[in-house]
Amino acid sequence: MPRYALKVEYNGAPFAGWQRQADQPSVQGAIEAALAKLEPGAHTIAAAGRTDAGVHARGQVCHCDLAKDWAPFRLSEALNHHLRPLPVAIVDAAAVSEDWHARFSAVERRYLFRLVTRRAPMSLEAGQVWQVKHALALDPMRESARHLIGLHDFTTFRSTMCQAASPVKTLDALQIERVETDWGPEYQFRLRARSFLHNQVRSFVGTLERVGAGAWQPDDVLSALHACDRAACGPVSPPHGLYLMGVGYPDDPFAD
Template sequence: MPRYALKIEYHGGPFAGWQRQREQPSVQQAVEEALRRLDPAVGSIAAAGRTDAGVHATGQVAHADLSRDWDPFRLSAALNHHLKPAPVAILGAAAVDGNWHARFSALERRYVFRLLSRRAPATHDAGLVWQVRHPLDPDAMQAGADRLIGRHDFTTFRSTMCQAGSPVKTLDRLTVTTVPHAVGTEYRFDVRARSFLHNQVRSFVGTLERVGAGAWSPDDVTAALQARDRAACGPVCPPQGLYLADVGYPEDPFARS
């Protein structure tokens, strides 16, 4: 059966997350139902990352095995037609080798978190950012972020429900940049690693927000990391500012498309 990689964008607000769940809407279910409109024999699809309820994606990747060959452009167009009106879009499709796997072939995941600081309520970005009303110090947040780079035991920064076999991960990048925003400032956290623990990025951002607000120091981030204790973590921020932005592979399957 020919295998196709799909690059997927979605608004996570209406969904209980990526993974199919009983009696709750999921992004996986929406994509699989669209695929079955084209090919009733399609089975379950696999994704690079299982985003939680309310988390968005601009570059999720999944793969599906179909019973016949498709032109990738026609496949993405047909899927987008059948996905309406769900806030899910197929940005690209590509034929891949039968051994290629959206999850296990990936070398890197990149997440972006958007944090908006302003007193007036967010309107156009409602549900797409985490908003706080107080000012934040980006240099202090970056100093705290730097304490997390590298290979560490991230027990402090993972959910107690995390099913990963080990809390040890290598964090390759965590940068904080500012983006001018109408009557406020948006802070964007760019986080990259081969893989992540459950709630790891939201735990990072919630902790660094406390540093930016002056309630924590960068040294407190180091102490929390070294504690290897979930109770030492700062507040876990809400999901609506988090985006799965990109997935890296040895060769980009979508380069030709």
């Protein structure tokens, strides 16, 4: 059966997450339903990562197996037609080998977390960023972030429901930038790793926000990391500021 890689963009607000749910809307369920409109029958797709309820994506990747050969552009156009009016879009499609896997072939995931500091309620960006009403100090957050880069036991920063076999992961990058926007100062946290634990990014950001607010010191983050105890983690940030930005593969199926 021909296999296709799909690059997917979505607003996570109306969904219970990526993973198919029996009684709640999901991104996976929406795409599988669209596939069934093209080729009747049950479809099961696999994704590079399962985003939680409310988390967005610019560059999620999944793959599907179909009965007939499709031109990738025609496949993406047909799927987008059947996905309307849901906030899900297939932004690219590519034919891949039958042993290519969206999850297991991936060598990198990239995330962005957006945090805005302002007093007035968000209107146009509501549901797209985490808003806090107090100012944040950038340099202490950056100093704290350096403690987290590298190979560590991240037990402190993973959900108690995490199903990963090991809490030991390598965080390749955690960069924080302050961007002046028309809607207020926006702090952008960009993270890169081969894989992430459940709630790891949101646990990082919630903890670093406490440093920026002055409630924690940078060394407190190092102590929390070394504690290897979930109770030592700071607050977990809300999901709606988080975006899966991209997935890396040894041979990018979407490269021109």
